[in-house]
Amino acid sequence: MKPFTKHTGLVAPMDRVNVDTDQMVPKQFLKFLTREGYGRVLFYDWRYLPGEKPNPDFVLNQPRYKGASVLLARANFGCGSSREHAPWGIGDYGFRAIIAPSYADIFYNNCFKNGILPLTLPDKDIDELFARTEKSEGYTLTVDLETQTVADGKGFERSFEIDPFRKRCLLKGLDDIGLTLEHQPDISAYEKKGLPIPEMVDAVDIKFYSPQN
């Protein structure tokens, strides 16, 4: 996984609450077999008019936000479907960090698996960032995961909270499957000890199952 340490980038504002993952990557793009290539279809229905013509009213299509890599968002960002295609799209589009007051749980988890930092700030700071982004074209923010700060170099500087374990994984770009596999003896011991009732941990009981098609 790509590590996240410190990132400075152009900020794009997504001024809607409850942006769901269906909007990020709509259903028709869930049929691909890869983790790549979803940047082109990110926010597809909002972003394109028929014939894939860019919708000039959509915020990411505005020239001033071209090349943005920090996404400023509203509450409960990423609600709905568990599809990891959503953070794949966010990352593939070029976003490295998201700043929002809150996230839906599954999306939040999925971001960390993809080297994207979803950081949380209180509503009033988010409001101020929306105002600053709107006011100055080319508005950039520096997100420093090590020091847990986000700053614009023009008077806005805040620290943010993040779980220390998630921070370490993201800083080092750790492969969490690799981490878990280091604990194989624990897993094997658990499997031996089993659950309170042996029937529960045994292979699925197929005595009464007949797979007649």
Next chain:
Amino acid sequence: MPALTLYEKIWNAHVVREVPGQPSLIYIDRHLIHEGTSPQAFAGLKAAGRKVRRPELTFAVMDHSVSTKNRELPVLDADAAGQFEALAKNCRESGVRLFDMHSRNQGIVHIIGPELGITQPGFTIVCGDSHTSTHGAMGALAFGIGTSEIEHVLATQCLSQFKSKTTRIEVKGKLGAGLASKDIILAIIGKLGIAGGNGHVFEYTGDAIRALSMEARMTICNMSIEAGARAGMVAPDEVTFAYLEGKPFVPRGKDFQRLVEHWKTLPSDPGAKFDETVELDAAKLAPQVTWGTNPGMVTDVTARVPDPGSFANDVDRQAAERALVYMDLKAGTPITDIYLDRVFIGSCTNSRLEDLRTAAKAVAGKHVAKSLKQALVVPGSRRVKTQAEAEGLDKIFRDAGFEWRDAGCSMCIGMNDDVLQPHERCASTSNRNFEGRQGKDGRTHLVSPLMAAAAAIEGHFVDVRHWRNGTGN
């Protein structure tokens, strides 16, 4: 011994490794996969030279992209065909049991888990699908995961998890005639909001929940995620045990009795502490209908489309304004004046036998409104379909002008060709009314199966409590 919740008991029984300040390593008893979110996980596994640790604990099914028409015909959608081939190949190579689209056990992953007895009380169950919360109705801890986590479970049979907070949702009273568990959960989501359960696992308790069948409980747990809760649970009881006895993957005889004794230890202890408690009176509920673009935008069938100006804060007001534009609704319109283009009865929320029986009873001897373009019934599984046909429900639906289809996710997500056309309005028994969910620019109203059936006959929403003398006849 401290008093523990159902959630804590299951959690404690599954901790493989616990280190302060880190997520715990939790053992996963059953892993369900489908063609939509698993191919990248298998590809990742292969790229890293890793194997599936416990293929016999993983179950695969084709549901999201399958056609609900004739499955004997070739799959014309090349992308969908690619998904099916990938799933079949991955299962073959790793030894994972697959219910392919031709299996008599095929169906929506959250329908077949319980009906085959793969889902059992006390289990940890995950699936790359947010509606995995459904399985919690059995007293399991079940939640949706992303593809990276699917890969993690395939490789290790474990998941790294932080412990959730818990909310007890007590539903008191007796549900009135014409109402369903769908109305309970829609009312809960309306009350809590769609982020109200973030970071929490719900446990549903109270007389109204105890009085529900297993299938009705599944509808409630299914939509826990629509309030932001990754998991929803109902403590197992006699209803649960009776449901499970004799299911294909459930042990029988003495083994079953031993399991039941264990399952009886699972319910939350008296005095167990929840982080939050919410109460709802089922007796006061009216049938629910969503009017907006998320499941929390919901109201009574007797109400009117709300005025955005009536919302207390700017955020809700703006969201309501945008939703009304998308839904092409005017504030103040009676819900019963909303006319429909299509009706969809199906999805992992409401496509079980009881749902179909209820809907069939309501439409028997009647005909769908002429103004309707389509009324669709999609059974949740082939087992449901077979049983429904044995009971003659398919004939009732067909005679009433409904289309009767094969099992799959269908128009809930529209990954096959069951989709709304732009600007069409649909009464749907599914779980999400997000923009574009059922088709680009499509407009979704979430309702119970009975409400959907009645709306199909009349062409617009009706209060089923007073519809044709409240009996549907």
